[in-house]
Amino acid sequence: MRFSLVLGVLIGLSGKAISQNATLNVTNPGNRPLIQSVVEIPWATVTKAYPAIDTAQLQVVLAGKEVPYQLEHRGTKAIQNLLVQLSASPKQTIQLTLRRGKPAPIAAKTYCRYVPERYDDFAWENDKVAFRIYGAALNGRSDNAYGSDIWAKRTDALILNKWYKGDDYHKDHGEGLDYYHVGLTLGAGDIGVFLNDSIQFIHNYRSWEVLDNGPLRSTFRVKFDPYTFKGITVNETRTVSLDAGSQLSKVLVAIIHTAAQALPMVVGITLRPEESPLLLAEKEGILGYWEPKHGDDGTIGVGCLFTTSPVTMMRNYQHGLTKLSVKSGNTITYYTGGAWDKAGQITSSDAWFAYLRQYADQLKHKPVVRIN
Structure with missing residues (x-):
């Protein structure tokens, strides 16, 4: 009985941990490299992948390191796009992780x-x-x-x-x-x-x-x-x-x-x-x-x-x-x-x-x- 209860708690905690992350695949379909290019990700795609998102506590991570991003509004109250600056080789697919955490400050470019x-x-x-x-x-x-x-x-x-x-x-x-x-x-x-x-x-x-x-x-x-x-x-x-x-x-x-x-x-x-x-x-x-x-x-x-x-x-x-x-x-x-x-x-x-x-x-x- 006690084992079942502990297992249930662990599964619940695991589910909560999983809900704090989401992953997106970004593919460069061209024959030329992307070099620190701003990639536009529709906000509807972001929220579908990560329903529990908190924009005040959002980190975007590539290969274990945070990457710069911007929440684009286009003059509206609602967020329209997630903008991320990335590099990718021709035909390469890279994986972005969206996770909960205070984002590192970035200098405006x-x-x-x-x-x-x-x-x-x-x-x-x-x-x-x-x-x-x-x-x-x-x-x-x-x-x-x-x-x-x-x-x-x-x-x-x-x-x-x-x-x-x-x-x-x-x-x-x-x-x-x-x-x-x-x-x-x-x-x-x-x-x-x-x-x-x-x-x-x-x-x-x-x-x-x-x-x-x-x-x-x-x-x-x-x-x-x-x-x-x-x-x-x-x-x-x-x-x-x-x-x-x-x-x-x-x-x-x-x-x-x-x-x-x-x-x-x-x-x-x-x-x-x-x-x-x-x-x-x-x-x-x-x-x-x-x-x-x-x-x-x-x-x-x-x-x-x-x-x-x-x-x-x-x-x-x-x-x-x-x-x-x-x-x-x-x-x-x-x-x-x-x-x-x-x-x-x-x-x-x-x-x-x-x-x-x-x-x-x-x-x-x-x-x-x-x-x-």
Whole structure:
């Protein structure tokens, strides 16, 4: 009798211990390695595998060691995804353990913010690169700019607040600088309307909202004032995400317009007067540019990837352009970003175009998550 009681207690304790853990298998289906990539695991999958989960007491473990993670909300109260930064060889399956325990603190690797002290800039960065777009306060000024700006970084530290506070970021003090020129162009991968064989700029954003802010992914949304081009009124809402370790941001552009049919648009990269390598890979959906060297400042590569291909590309209007079209109420998704040779990781046009091709391949072969 006593033995049966003790056995029952042990079985109950064992069951409780088991309920404190769950395992997920993550497979890299591609032929290229994942190197410290942010993997998105739907929260519904997590809770199905681990019904007893306590988000205040959650550790994610790989081979006995904790790995960094983020609970992504996408601007909602409910958790949408578990984000985990992982490496995996081609075709490799790795096993993650979810267990109860206080998670170790991790340093943020992404960040975004509204910058009211600099004419309504909105800026974002990760451990590789930094970007900004321009707000409505800049409209009408002589130094106005329309497109996306890229900052040249050679530190994995987050520098936006430091650089803006110092207000001397056009000089390199050892961490990088902002020397990329945007002006009244699309800059480093912005989007515009394309009517009557010309680029129509939607100007600068009006309002902003931060949806998530690190440590592994930062996401924000900006809205633009409606603009009327050739009798067609266009409303744009843009959502931008940047992952730790990535040279590229993900951009979702929602368009509402009054055109009777699909609205022609273009995503573009500003070209400099000097000859420099330009990649127009229409079948692969890859637009890449390796800028001419900018004196002692070095060289920046800029690129865009498109989730649907083939696409039509061209070199015109001092831009490398990808032509798209969107029906009112629909969304365009693309990736855009860049790399600086003085960061020491991507130092040539060949290396930059190879990075873009690798990234495009990984988008087609996203990690597969299964409950073990």
